[in-house]
Amino acid sequence: MRKYSILLIICLFQISVSCTRVSVGPPLKEILSANPKLQIVLDKYKDDSLRYKAAVFLIENLPFHYSYEGEPLNNYLKLFELHGKGTMYPDKVLDSIQRACGPFHLDRLEVKSDIHIDPDYLIENIEWAFKVWHEQPWGKNVSFDDFCEFILPYRVGDERLEPWRERIYNKYNPLLDSIRGLPEAEDPKFVSQILMDTLHSGPVYFTGLFSFGPHYGPKVVDWRSGSCVNFTDLQLYVFRALGLPCSEEIMLMRGNGNVPHYWNAAFDKDGNSYRCSILDPTSELNTPDSYWDPKGKVYRRTFSLNREMIQAMGKEAEDRHPSFRYPCFRDVTAIYAGSKNHTLTISPGHFYRSLKNDEPVYLCSATFLDWAPIGWCLYDKQLGAVFKNVEGQVVFRLGTYENGKICPQSDPFLLDRESGEVRFFSSGDKEVEVTLLHKYELYFEPFVRRMVDGVFEGSNDSHFRKKDTLFIIKEFPERLWNVVGVNSDHAYRYVRYYGPKDSYCNIAEAAFYASSADSIPLTGKIIGTPGANGLDGSHEYTNVFDGNPxxxxxxxxxxxGWAGLDLGTPHCIEKIVFTPRNRDNFIRTDDEYELFYYNNGKWVSAGRVRPHSDSLLYKVPEGALLYLKDHTRGKDERIFEYKDGKQRFW
Structure with a gap:
């Protein structure tokens, strides 16, 4: 999550709200006292009740929004601009910019509160927002509340403020001229789908490598580069510039990943929302409950502060976890979970210690070796912790916020997505032996699945017009080096791997052996189908025989596509060893690994080792939650359990 400096901003004010149980932000008069120029905005609209309400809505929520400013920000933006040209891989872009400008440090930027926003900028934004809301035929089916939250806001995140509405409006509004007069155009969903088709057809330069800084602003519409949060921003700018309500949906921590995740929602004439993302395989607007990814909790970003949530928590700002200190979001888990929506109850007996009644308890999701709060409830001495609207297939842990950190209050547990049943990961006294082959979920290694139905072939015809099947891959490979036996009495001069349909012939290594006892593979002239994806020709068929996995x-x-060898003379083949294309998350020989198991509120080391093969062997408590760390390289690591002889990641 980004570093939020809202507390520093709010502390500019002497907050005193006597009529509420807890402080929920400075009143309008104190905001105007801090920046008297804002009165210009209110005076301009004093005779226009709707615009006046919109202006008050923005001004009352200014304290909870801010920008990052400073010269280092310009260097950070260069990353996205250069990557958006589509001529360099993101790691090369990062290396190039860092060599020229040095490393980027967020703490070297100045945080500028929106309290000090230029009133002319605010007025221009209000005028443009009302213009598109009133002139577009679909505007009549957008409520004032939705207009305020999902069209009116002048920013989408913590980006540097700059004018954007007119430029983006002029670029995209003409695309809707042909449908503006249709009866269907009164439904925002109909127009949203057409606009989504256009946005989806453009280039996508995706990378998560630059996600260490702030939002980079409306230039995303031109550069189209970055991670899921940046492409979410792109859609927000375009939709809102045209008067179409559009929201940002967020998992504070992805259910099966270590970082937050973002996408968009569009709306129909009845206010129902539909999931969409420029990064999806198709541009279709889908119902929220069709989203398959395990989610835990889902929130909808709003411009306004969720004052109801703050009052319900019953704690002052400094006593709430930063993620819930000034929440500008609403819980929409129920519409995404659908029939899989659960009320999660953890009884007092599962807590490490007794808590006070009404003490906030946080529902935490794993992020690397830490746990991040994604939900909360108030502790009940009779019932324990009762969390409404939770989707399963996610491993959670409970915690309380004390002295500036989350303190564990329960063992990790899995909430079953279908049944809603809870299974705890409790370390027992019995030890079991585990064999580890990778440190990250192979689901995120799409290349391994592309090998299913791939075939190794032998022939004495260089064009393989007549060929024999040596081995067919029937299951995706789960390790770095996969050894298979060949049952054939024939000798072949030409051998190859032929990729299955739609696989792009993804493979990293193949080696053919004349005897199953041999440790040295056969050699020959490398043959195959030339031509590779990529920007630098680094993924050609010759890589399959370079010895580098x-x-x-x-x-x-x-x-x-295929890659093979001309052995020069015919050879019998008894063994094949192959490696799938991968993202370097299998076990690496001689890297230093450390396995952790979760026990009594903390991660305990099971020891450090340097393997001499593509597997690791450990003994750990039965039933424990595990985490494998590579101290030598890489960052893709994830919690897992060892069940039925295999690693299962969560």
Whole structure:
């Protein structure tokens, strides 16, 4: 999560709200006292009740929004601009900018509160927002409340403020001229789908490598580069510039990942929302409950502070976790979970200690070796912790916020997505032996699945017009080096791996052996289908025989690719060893690994080792939650359990 400096901003004010149980932000008069120029905005609209309400809405929520400013920000923006040209891989972009400008440090930027916003900027934004709301036929089916939250806001995050509405309006509004007169155009969903089709058809330069800084602003519409949060911003700018309500949906921590996740929601004439993302395989607007990813909790970003949530928590700002200190979001888990929506109850017997009645308890999701709060409830001495609207298939842990940190209050547990049943990961006294093959979920290694139905072939015809099947891959490979036996009495001069349909012939290494006892593979002239995806020609078929499991073949066409050897003379083949294309999350020889198991509120080390093969062997308490860390390189690591002889990541 980003570093929020809202507390510093709020402390500019002497907050005193006597009529509420807790302070929920400075009143309007104190905001105007801090920046008297804002009175210009209210005076301008004193005779226009709707615009006046909109102006008050923005001004009352200014304290909870801010920008990052400073010269280092310009260097940070260069990353996205250069990557958006589509000529360099993101790691090369990062290396190039850091060599020229030095490393980026967020703490070297100045935090500027929106309290000091230019009133002319605010007025221009209000005028443009009302213009598109009133002139577009779909505007009549957008309520004032939705207008305020999802069209009116002048910013989408913590980006540097600059004018954007007119430029983006002029670019995209003409695209809707052909449908503006249709009866269907009165439904925002109909127009949103057409606009989504247009945005989805543009180039996408995706990378999560630059997600260490703030939002980079409306230039995202031009550069189209960055991570899921940046492409969410892109859609927000375009939709809102055209008067179409659009929201940002967020998992404070992805249910099966270590970082937050973002996407968009569009709305229909009845206010129902539909999930969409420029990064999705298709541009279709989908119902929220069709989203398959395990979510835990989902929130909808708003411009306004969720004052009801703050009052319900019953704690002052400094006593709430930063993620819930000034929440500008609403819980929408129920519409995403659908029939899988659960009320999660953890009884007092599962807590490490007794808590006070009405003490806030946080529902935490794993992020690397830490736990991040994604939900909360008030402790009940009779019932324990009762969290409404939770989706399962996620491992949670409970905690309280004390002395500036989350303190564990329960063992980790899995909430089953279908049944809503809870299973705890409790370390027992019995030890079991575990064999580890990778440190991250293979689901995020899409290349391994592309090998299913791939085939190794032998032939004495260089064009393989007549060929024999040596081995067919029937299950996706789960380790770095996969050894298979070949049952054939024939000798072949030509051998190859032929990729299955739509696989781009993704493979990293293949080696053919004349005897199953041999440790040295056969050699020959490398042959195959030339042409590879990528910007620098680094994924050609020759990589399959370079001995490096971290270089690979990525054929330029989805089907028809192959890589092989001309052995010079015919050889019998008894063994094949192959490596799938991968993201370096299998076990690496000689890297230093450390396995942790969760026990009594903390991670306990099971020891450090340097393997001499592509597997690790450990003994750990049965039933424990595990985490494997590579101290040598990489960052993709995730919690897992060892069940039925395999690693299962959560």
């Amino acid at each position: 971290y270089t690979s073949f990525d054929f330029a066409q989805p089907t028809g």
